[in-house]
Amino acid sequence: MAASGRAKAGVVEQLMRLVASDIDGTILRRDGRISDRTVQALHACEAAGVELVFVTGRPARWLTPLSEQLGHSGTVICSNGALVYDLETMSVVSSEAIHRDTVLEVREIVRGLFPETAFAAETPAEFVMETAFAEPRHQRLLDEVRHGDLEDLIDGDEVVKFMAKIEGITADEYLRVVAPHVAHLVSITHSAVDMTMLEMAPLGVNKAVTLAEYAHALGIAPAQVVAFGDMPNDVEMLAWAGEGYAMSSGHPDALAATELHAPGIEDDGVAQVLERKLGGLRRAG
Structure with missing residues (x-):
């Protein structure tokens, strides 16, 4: 079921405390840009007190779109969960290696x-x-x-x-x-x-595993996490999060991993979902 803008069937929508987003194909378009609307939605999350973490297959050295276009200086989970990087200090927080x-x-x-x-x-x-x-x-x-x-x-x-x-x-x-x-x-x-x-x-490392550790350290439950992704390396993360949104423009495996489908990246799908979620937060407040 394509469930853009709707919670998983039979599940009450939870308070959003953490947004976890993939980068390429999710917020970063093929032209290498993050849309103004998406930037504004992500900034609005932080202004509302919602934690923001990016979870990517990229290495730490390829995070300039986040710092230059978004001004992000927080934590990034890189290399499909194998490395955690702090953009503020430009340093590795932790890593797991293959022997x-x-x-x-x-x-x-x-x-x-x-x-x-x-x-x-x-x-x-x-x-x-x-x-x-x-x-x-x-x-x-x-x-x-x-x-x-x-x-x-x-x-x-x-x-x-x-x-x-x-x-x-x-x-x-x-x-x-x-x-x-x-x-x-x-x-x-x-x-x-x-x-x-x-x-x-x-072995045993993926985006979901490291994201779960990160959320737990913040005292945030899976049900309070809203995640976005578009490719097979996002499947575990989308299934783990309380609200895992696959981009409608994404890979069939990502779309099959969750009932929740955000509009495609060219339609600012992440921004659309976050705008709706933030509107709910304001009404609840």
Whole structure:
């Protein structure tokens, strides 16, 4: 059931104390902009005393849209839950890493299934990749990051996100084939819209797990959390939150994870939901 603007069937709408939002495809459009309406709605949440946290697959070094367009200086949950970052102090609050041996084991398993796969890894400090990971349109990466054999580039148990990329099949099919072979070693998902790439985190880590820890530390119950997302890496978060809204413009897996569907990003779906929620807060007050 598409439930834009409505609470889950049979559930009484709870007080909104925390908004947790994905970034790309949820508030950040393909042109790299956050709409003025969305910025205003997010600022209005903070002005109303509602906590705001962003939960993204992005690494900490790619958060400039939040600081430059939104002026956000709070907490961001990065790398699909593996790293928590404080934008105010520009520092890592906490992180979970995939053991180096596990990274190399997963690489061999995936390469056995798809020999043409190229790999890359995020650490809290940098991005490293196999030379083949850079696409022709991204050749400049070769001048900006360390590249070569990952076995030589990864110094210790520091990988917060491990990526595998291929061409010629869809990301859904790639995940369907690979996941059964590595799901005992890592958490695996995908979220890229312009390439076939798998994203792997430490086993048991995803957006929902880290968001739940963050909310608990603030004394906020799941029922008081409103979450937004659009891709498979948002599925657990949308299911965990009291009100988890999948963007109508999002991936079928995200839409299937929750009864609540916000209007698409081009229609400022996040802003529309938050404006309605804030109106309810004002009436209740």
